[in-house]
Amino acid sequence: MADIKKQKRIRKTVQAVWGIVTNSYLKGFAEGGIYDGALKKFCVPGMNCYSCPGALGACPIGALQAVLGGRHGKFAFYVIGWLAMAGLIAGRFVCGWFCLFGLFQELLYKIPLPKTNVPDRLDKALRYLKYIMLFLLVIILPFALHGEPYFCKFICPVGTLEGGIPLVMLNKGLRSAIGLLFKLKFFLLVLCIISSVFIYRPFCRYICPLGAFYALFQRVSFIRMSFDGEKCIHCGACARACQMKVDPVKTPNSCECIRCGECVSACPKSALGLGICKGSDKIIAEQE
Amino acid sequence: MTNKKLTAVLFVAAALMCLYGAYSGETETVYQKAANICMECIGIG
Numbered sequence: 351m352a353d354i355k356k357q358k359r360i361r362k363t364v365q366a367v368w369g370i371v372t373n374s375y376l377k378g379f380a381e382g383g384i385y386d387g388a389l390k391k392f393c394v395p396g397m398n399c400y401s402c403p404g405a406l407g408a409c410p411i412g413a414l415q416a417v418l419g420g421r422h423g424k425f426a427f428y429v430i431g432w433l434a435m436a437g438l439i440a441g442r443f444v445c446g447w448f449c450l451f452g453l454f455q456e457l458l459y460k461i462p463l464p465k466t467n468v469p470d471r472l473d474k475a476l477r478y479l480k481y482i483m484l485f486l487l488v489i490i491l492p493f494a495l496h497g498e499p500y501f502c503k504f505i506c507p508v509g510t511l512e513g514g515i516p517l518v519m520l521n522k523g524l525r526s527a528i529g530l531l532f533k534l535k536f537f538l539l540v541l542c543i544i545s546s547v548f549i550y551r552p553f554c555r556y557i558c559p560l561g562a563f564y565a566l567f568q569r570v571s572f573i574r575m576s577f578d579g580e581k582c583i584h585c586g587a588c589a590r591a592c593q594m595k596v597d598p599v600k601t602p603n604s605c606e607c608i609r610c611g612e613c614v615s616a617c618p619k620s621a622l623g624l625g626i627c628k629g630s631d632k633i634i635a636e637q638e
Numbered sequence: 639m640t641n642k643k644l645t646a647v648l649f650v651a652a653a654l655m656c657l658y659g660a661y662s663g664e665t666e667t668v669y670q671k672a673a674n675i676c677m678e679c680i681g682i683g
Contacts, residue, residue, distance in 0.1 A: 386673035391665040400672040401679045408672035412679060416671035417664050428659025429668065434652035438645055502679040509679035517680055524675075524682060532681035570645045627642055 369450035378403030382520030396449030401513030415499035419492035437567035
């Protein structure tokens, strides 16, 4: 129990420090503008709107849509290569440890109100939504229509929270330009906030295209989960500890696992591990 | 092929993609978008 608490504290600290460091352009908050230095050429690994007044790096999902939509039919080698590198190193470990919006949802989930258990069939179906977001709104539409960043424009609550609200509050010119689109995005953010109080990380589970991209690398990434069947006593402590509803015994490297490590701390027999190139060295198709 | 070797091969391919993209000027497109307020992202444009 002490292990789980300590592990949770360490992860929250890493998430918070990462969020502060990557959003530390204080002048942006003071003046209602954004950072425009050379660091903006580089993407951060997690969801982080580049129009946040404090943001030092570029949002990978925004950058992907900008390149696919703005270079007239050219492929996005730089952003996809960068995202693939991050995915191959860590998979969804990024979601669990280096995403500020993930931390935001986790803090909302701490509000002491009754929690909702999404029925299994609905939960399973909704999880495919994030792949639709990735392939349709982030890749296919911007690429095919050479235009708008559809996910950012019509869906992304991260942009509204980190960019829209602070900029509108700080910048009079932007405040006067608010219209229907802002209200729609604000409504989606409120929906996301309310559902986060009752469901653990709903945006990450069902909507996030970046999580969907990293999920593709879960089984081949350098950082991964391992399971030792000989040590396991089938007590179910790991599955009970998992807030993402993964059973680490059946699928230690499930596409839904954000590698928070809580199952590892919960295991009384150290049958689970999280580390670099842990587990089987053979490619094994895990059953969902 | 073992998992480690596959990961290493894919990683090298991804790194080469990233370098080629940077060489062909994609970083400038990313910079242009990221260094200016993205009206679509904040719900205004």
